[in-house]
Structures are given as C-alpha cells and as structure tokens.
Amino acid sequence: MHCPFCRHPDSRVVDSRTTDDGNAVRRRRQCPECGRRFTTTESASLNVVKRNGIVEPFSREKIVAGVRKACQGRPVTDADLGLLAQRVEEAVRASGISQIEANDIGLAILPPLRELDEVAYLRFASVYQSFAGLEDFERAIESLRSDGVTSRHGGEPLDDEE
Numbered sequence: 001m002h003c004p005f006c007r008h009p010d011s012r013v014v015d016s017r018t019t020d021d022g023n024a025v026r027r028r029r030q031c032p033e034c035g036r037r038f039t040t041t042e043s044a045s046l047n048v049v050k051r052n053g054i055v056e057p058f059s060r061e062k063i064v065a066g067v068r069k070a071c072q073g074r075p076v077t078d079a080d081l082g083l084l085a086q087r088v089e090e091a092v093r094a095s096g097i098s099q100i101e102a103n104d105i106g107l108a109i110l111p112p113l114r115e116l117d118e119v120a121y122l123r124f125a126s127v128y129q130s131f132a133g134l135e136d137f138e139r140a141i142e143s144l145r146s147d148g149v150t151s152r153h154g155g156e157p158l159d160d161e162e
C-alpha cells in the first residue's frame with residue numbers, strides 16, 4: 001500500500017478493526033519513510049449489474065428506497081427496512097458471488113419482505129414481477145396461504161397440506 005503523502009511503496013499496519021456492519025476491515029497504517037498515518041478500508045466487493053449493463057456497488061440504501069414505496073401506510077419502520085436490507089445483503093453475500101443482476105436482487109428481497117409485511121410483499125411483487133391482472137394476485141395470495149400463513153392464524157388447512 002503506497003503512502004498517499006510521499007508515495008513510499010510500503011506501510012506498516014498500526015491498528016485494524018472491523019467496521020460496524022462487519023463487511024469491511026479498516027486499517028490504520030503508518031509510513032516508515034515520512035512517518036505519517038493514513039487509513040485504508042478493505043471489503044469483499046459486491047456489485048450489482050443493472051438492466052442497462054452499468055455495474056455499481058451494492059447499496060443497502062437502494063434496497064430500502066425500493067422497498068419503502070411498497071410499505072406506504074403499512075406498520076413498517078425504518079428499522080424494519082434497515083434489517084430487511086441487511087438480510088438481503090447477507091443472503092446475497094452468503095451465496096459467495098461478487099456480482100449480481102439487479103433482477104436477482106429483487107428476488108432476494110421477496111422472502112424477507114414476505115415475512116415482514118404481506119401487503120407490502122404483494123405490492124412489491126406486483127411491480128417487480130409485472131403482475132398483469134387479478135390472476136397473478138390470486139396466485140401470489142394462494143402461495144402465501146399455502147405456506148401455512150392462514151393456518152397459523154387459525155384458518156382452514158388446505159387440501160394439499162397432507
């Protein structure tokens with residue numbers, strides 16, 4: 001690592017700590033030549049390939065912004081959204097890839113959003129999966145029901161649950 005002040009090609013690590021979100025390591029370095037200190041941040045990169053081919057770094061803020069619209073009027077807090085974005089990032093990173101299609105980010109958002117709020121989930125899915133009409137909503141709602149959501153609340157068990 002070059003010293004940013006005198007361009008000396010070497011530096012010594014004097015302190016090393018993980019960032020709050022746990023995804024990066026921040027190192028305090030000292031230049032043996034000029035003695036000045038500087039900080040570097042190392043993180044496992046995760047990039048998103050957008051539909052138009054542009055690659056940009058993964059951003060939790062963008063996940064939150066995208067999901068927030070679907071949560072309007074719902075009992076979902078900023079903390080809920082932050083946690084959801086964190087779960088999406090963890091799920092993507094757990095897959096071990098360093099680059100993901102924007103489309104697949106949408107897919108990764110669906111499961112945690114579904115646990116968070118079913119109405120917001122339906123809204124988000126309807127936009128993201130381009131629901132064409134009532135049939136698509138019916139299918140999505142049926143899928144919510146068949147996963148035991150109704151029976152958890154005392155509803156009738158479905159025929160195919162045997």
Ligand SMILES: [Zn+2]
Binds near residue numbers: 006007032033036
């Ligand atoms: Zn230096």
